[in-house]
Amino acid sequence: MGLYGTGMLMTFTEVAPEDEDEYNEWYNREHIDERVWMPGFHRARRYVAVDSDARVKYFASYETGTVRDLADPDYMARLQVQSEWSQKVMAGFTKFDRLTAEITIDQTHGFSGWLGVTRFFPEESQRDGLRNLLKEEVFPDLKGRLNMLGGCLAENDIEVSNIGLSAQGKPVPPGQIPEWIVLLDGATEAAVRDANDGLADALEGAGLASASLDRTIYGFLFGNNR
Structure with missing residues (x-):
């Protein structure tokens, strides 16, 4: 089966060793x-x-019914009441990035032990073409490869993200640009690395600069669901 909805919260975090x-x-x-x-x-x-040179060491994803669930008043209220353990650990974050995304393409099949994460900021004029490229060509090719199990496109919803920032008493940055994140699931590290390289080639062929693609390979640690 695919994802559990069309919304996804993503966090990238680090703490001191x-x-x-x-x-x-x-x-x-x-x-x-x-x-x-x-x-x-x-x-x-x-x-x-x-990889030791990854920009952020830890990644987490949270699947929701829709992206608007990440602006639900009940959820916003709970964000303001953290446990003592949560307050202690979160105070030690050395890196923290939070994205509230809409899944606009879902060609996933369960989830596996390895994940390729590619982040980038497409120009508005590129977005329709990139969505079509990913949906019709890139994902069908990559998910059909040996040990690959699928992929999805997540587009950060800035309005929802800013509601979360405000609920936590954090300032809303000016001049924000929607970020896209491609997640590729595979059964082996080698398969995901090859697929991530294939994705990069396709994106570069569509006009994105190689240096604009933030690419990281992650290994699974833990998960849970209702």
């Missing part, structure tokens, strides 16, 4: 379980980067 043991225990024993029972949430997964 001396805090990683507690960070991982908190994520596996409290945070994931807490989130999947929030309004609109269905499944959560978390991963660790396998």
Whole structure:
């Protein structure tokens, strides 16, 4: 089956090396379980980067019915009431990036142990063509490869993201541009690396500069669902 809805919260986080043991225990024993029972949430997964030069070490995804579930007033209220353990661990984040995305193309099939994550900022004039390219050519090719299980396109919804920032008392950055994230699931690291390279070739062929693609390979750590 595909994803559990058309909304997805994504977080990219890091903590200091001396805090990683507690960070991982908190994520596996409290945070994931807490989130999947929030309004609109269905499944959560978390991963660790396998390359030491990755821009952000840890990635997590939370599947929701729609992206608007990530602006639900009940969810917003719960964001303002964190457990003592959550407050302690979150205060130690050295990197944190939060995206609230709409899944505009879903050609996934379950989930596996390896994930390719590619982030980029397409120009408005490129978006329709890129969606068509991914839907009709790139995803069908990549998901048909040996040990590959599918992929999806997530487009960050800035309006929903800003509602979350405001609910947490954080400033809304000016001049934001919608970010796109492509997730590729595969059964082996090698398969995902090859697929991620194929994705990059296709995006570059469509006019995106290689340097504009932020590409990371992640290995699965833990997940849960309702």
